[in-house]
Amino acid sequence: MGQGLSCGASHEHGLFSAVQYGDLETVKVLMERDPSLLLQATVYDRHSALHIAAANGQIEILSAVLDRSVSPDVLNRQKQTPLMLAAMHGKISCVIKLLEAGANILMFDSLHGRTCLxxxxxxxxxxxxQAILSAAQSSPVAASWGFARFVNIRDSRGATPLHLAARQRRPECVHILLDSGALVCASTGGYGCPGSTPLHLAARGGSMDCIRALLAWGADxxxxxxxGRIPYLVALKHKHGACAALLNPSSAEPLVWPSPLKFISELNQEAKALLEHALMEANKEREKNILKGTAYSLPSPSHSDVGADDSISEASDTELCCICFEQVCTIEVQGCGHQMCAQCTLALCCHNKPNPTTASLTPPVCPFCRSTIARLAVVEIKDQDEVDRDIGDSGSPKLRKARRSRNFSEGSSSFKGLSTVGSFGKMGGRGSGRIAAENEWANKP
Incomplete structure (x- = not known):
């Protein structure tokens, strides 16, 4: 992987060898001398100059060949396109150039019936x-196939890209696909054991990170x-003990990305990343409890709580959450301006159960003013100069007191915000939430 293609037919002419090794001047001379060379291919694999350039990451040569009106979708013996080979070898610049040239992302090879995705x-x-998915959103694929259908496209053995990423231990790809609408519980046809879900395949591969991501997105x-095997049995069979411990049906259920958040039309990307981080931290705490006392204990977190009291900045412009009084406010409800921590925001959505009669979910509402939450964003923090000016004004009511809390950091392993929040309707008498436009904060009693 990543080494590119060799050129078995380079003895016939020097074009393929020049393309492979990035000799742009030689390629230009040969193209000028005989333009028909661009239509020729290696003897056995039928690789064109475009295939070889894409696989070897020769972006300048690839651009020069495309400028000669060569089709970006030329096929080799296995009906692979240059885009497939660029994606296979991780040549991102070539992938982007081919997509810009109009390469067809819906072509299937004849080897496994797979696409570039x-x-x-x-x-x-x-x-x-990510580049291919971004192209799919703005290409005719979105109109003809539909983006969701493309994300869940199957190969000849019924495997979606998510199945492949989970089996090959690719957690970053798993996350991107889930975030793009990949079906977390889809079953394969003949790939792996028939009927395998991405969770079965992650259990077989033994990737804790893939399993974490799948469970957080609702994998069953x-x-x-x-x-007849559940993922737990697959992990046991392949001797992945820590994975089996997490997948054991008797273990505590993981927290799942709450469905009510799907009703929020404009979930700011920074806010979403913050909420996802909080959810994963909560599940890591669960993992520590599950694996405690076993041979698979997780290492101590780097963000230790030890000494947290002494590391709190007195000049921080962010206030403590009025719900849990432990974490800082990092999420703001756009419209009403009320703020809370990421943990309590998740708790709000996780506690919003579907209506059993209509089987539908209602949008979450602000716990302070009961208005519908239409948009979440990350709290804007003042820069240090602004904070210094506020603190320097001895007569200003904005003079901060040191906020001391055992779990002040947003990345704290504590997740009391999710575990202790009960009825949000009972909170009105204790605190109204900090509003972004206000300068004062109701001090904790």
């Missing part, structure tokens, strides 16, 4: 995967393949 996921090139630990 399968190749990027299988070989773990997250940047290539009890779903069975055609042999």
């Amino acid at each position: 399968h190749y990027a996921a299988y070989y773990g090139h997250a940047d290539c995967l 630990r009890l779903q069975r393949d055609t042999s």
Whole structure:
């Protein structure tokens, strides 16, 4: 992987060898002398100059060949396109150039019936995967196939890109695909054991990170393949003890990305990343409890709580959450301006259960003013100069007191915000939440 293609037919003419080694001047001379060379291919694999340039990351040569009106979708013996080979070898600049040239992302090879999206996921090139998905959103694919259908496209054995990424231990690709709408519980056809879900395949591969991501997006630990096995049994069979401990149906259920958040039309990307981080931290705390006392204990977190009291900045402009009084406010409800920590925001959505009669979910509401949450964003923090000016004004009511909390950091392993928040309707008497436009904060009693 990543070494590019060799040129078995270079003895016939020097074009393929020049392309492979990036000799742009020689390639230009040969193209000028005989333009028909660009239509020739190696003897056995039928690789064109464009295939060789894409696989070897020769972006200047690839651009020069495309400028000669050569089709970006030329096929080799296995019906692989240059885009597939660029995605296979992780040549992101070539992937982007081919996409800009109009390369067809819906072409299937004859080897496994896979697309360029399968190749990027299988070989773990997250940047290539993201580029292809971004192109799919703005290309005719979105109109003809639909973006969601493309994300879940299957190869000849019924494997989606998510199946391949989970089996090959590619957690970053797993996350990107899940975030793009990949079906977390889809079953394979003939790939792996028939009926395998991405969680079965992650259990087989032994990737804790892939398993974490899949569980956080709602993968079912009890779903069975055609042999009747749940992912837990697959992990045991392949001797992945720590994975089996997490997948054991008797273990505590992981927290799942809450469905009510899907009702929020404009979930700011920074806010989403913050909420996802909080959710994963909560599940890591769960993992520590599950693995405690076993041979698979997790290492101590780098963000230790020891000494946290002494590391709190007195000049921080961010206030403590009025719900849990432990974490800083990092999420703001746009519209009403109320703020809370990421943990309590997740708790708000996780505690919003579907209506059993209509089987539908209602949008989450602000716990302070009960207005519907339409948009979440990250709290804007003042820069240090502004904070210094506020503190320097001895007569200003903005003079900060040192906020001391055992779990002040957003990355703290504590997740009391999710575990202790009960009814949000009972909170009105204790605190109204800090509003972004206000300068004062209701001090904790």
